[in-house]
Amino acid sequence: MDTIAATESSTANLRVSQFTALPSPAELAAELPLDAHAANVVERGRDQVRAIMDGLDDRLLVVVGPCSIHDTGAGLDYARRLAATAAEHEEDLLIVMRAYFEKPRTTVGWKGLINDPRLDGSHDVGTGLKMAREFLLNVAALGLPTGTEFLEPISPQYTADLITWGAIGARTTESQIHRQLSSGLSMPIGFKNGTDGDLQVALDACQAASAAQSFLGIDGDGRASLVSTAGNQDTHLILRGGRKGPNYGAGDIAQATGQAVQAGINPRMIVDASHANSGKSHHRQAEVALEIGAQLEAGGASAHAIAGIMLESFLVGGAQKLDVAEVAAGEAELTYGQSVTDACMEWAVTAEVLANLAHSSRARRTPAV
Incomplete structure (x- = not known):
């Protein structure tokens, strides 16, 4: 990458120290191309997610994986286990691996693999983009579809062709840019309710994203461009709780369904078992997943409205502190396979939760005698 000092001007770039050139999306795609097998995994996954969200496929969508990918080796170790489990439960669950490379921060902190792949504050974004794309290709080679949160408006040009399902987070659902x-994104997109628990911002987001839009962006060659879109008809709600507490109960689901119908939005939704729905406790998250499974088995309107569930899971349970200064100094000792952002369920618990959800999905499909 070429680093160029910011040009002197009496008014512009006064707080910019330098510009660092990055490869264009087309250049990175040429270096790490989407092959026919990976393309089939992505396209088939998108069709399956779309069918579940539209009620044409009665399986349960499960988006599960690390809160964020910080170690691609550990991430692939997890992906191999998940791919085997996905095949085991494929009649009842559509499992999509959570592969998050960008992390929104309330104040400051590590912003994810793309922004800081070495975890040391060096912000080698060019390397981060390459590592993210290579990781997605490796996961697709396992036959496993992936989902991610889209945070930066430019980075999707580098990776979106490999993504089956996308999310817009609670902090950015209200953002016009997102x-x-x-x-214009090519896959189904879920919008999370606001951090205060408000559903209206997510409903508004679904409506806005389904409409044709024109905005500033970049093309495959990295040139600034006017981007004109046809609108994304595959949008839906994600319930993640809020400051007032969780929102995954039958009453919450019924209220969300009613608001979605009134707004002309898909009434089927995904429930995030983490974040405010579990009080950010990875132990509680497993309990929430079981409670959602019980709703599926009970049948009725709320069971039909729940199209999917999101889970945060890694090899080792909990989370560890990441100090970029310690990493930069060579003093950090990170635990392999443990999250450096939100706490995650360990693999053994995850496997049990997935088996229970498969049972619940099957029970929802089978009418009570």
């Missing part, structure tokens, strides 16, 4: 971006 609604416009979603209108």
Whole structure:
């Protein structure tokens, strides 16, 4: 990458120290191309997610994986286990691996693999983009579809051709930029309710993203461009709880369904078992998943409205502190396979939760005698 000092000007770039050139999306795709097998995994996964969200496929969608990918080796170790489990439960669950490379921060902190792949504050974004794309190709080679949160408006040009399902987070659902971006993305997109628990911002986002939009962006060659979209008809709600507490109960689901119908939005939704729905406790998250499974087995309107569930899971349970200064100094000793962002369920618990959800999905399909 070429680093160029910011040009002197009496008014512009006064707080910019330098610009660092990055490869264009087309250049990175040429270096790490999408092969026919990976393309089939992505396209088939998108069709399956779409069918579940539209109620044409009665399986349960499960988006599960690390809160964030910080170690691609550990991430692939997890992916291999998940691919085997996905095949085991494929009649009842559509499992999509959570592969998050960008992390929103409330104040400051590590922003994810793309922004800081060495975890040391060096912000080698060019390397981060390459590592993210290579990771997605390796997971697709296992036959496993992936889902991610789209945070930066430019980075999707580098990786979106490998993504089956996407999310817009609670902090950015209200953002016009992210609604416009979603209108042009090629996969189903879920919008999370706001951090305060408000559903309206997510409903508004679904409506905005389904409409044609025109906005500033970049093309495959990295040139600034006017991006004109046709609108994304595959949008839906993600319930993740809020400051007032969880929102995955039958009453919450019924209220969300009613609001979605009134707004002309898909009434089927995904429930995030983490974040405010579990009080960010990875132990509680497993309990929430079981409670959602019980709703599926009970049948009725709320059972039909729950199209999917999100889970945060890694090889080792909990989370560890990441100090980029310690990493830079060579003093950090990170635990292999443990999250450096939100706490995650360990693999053994995850496997049990997935087996229970498969049972619940099957029970929802089978009418009570």
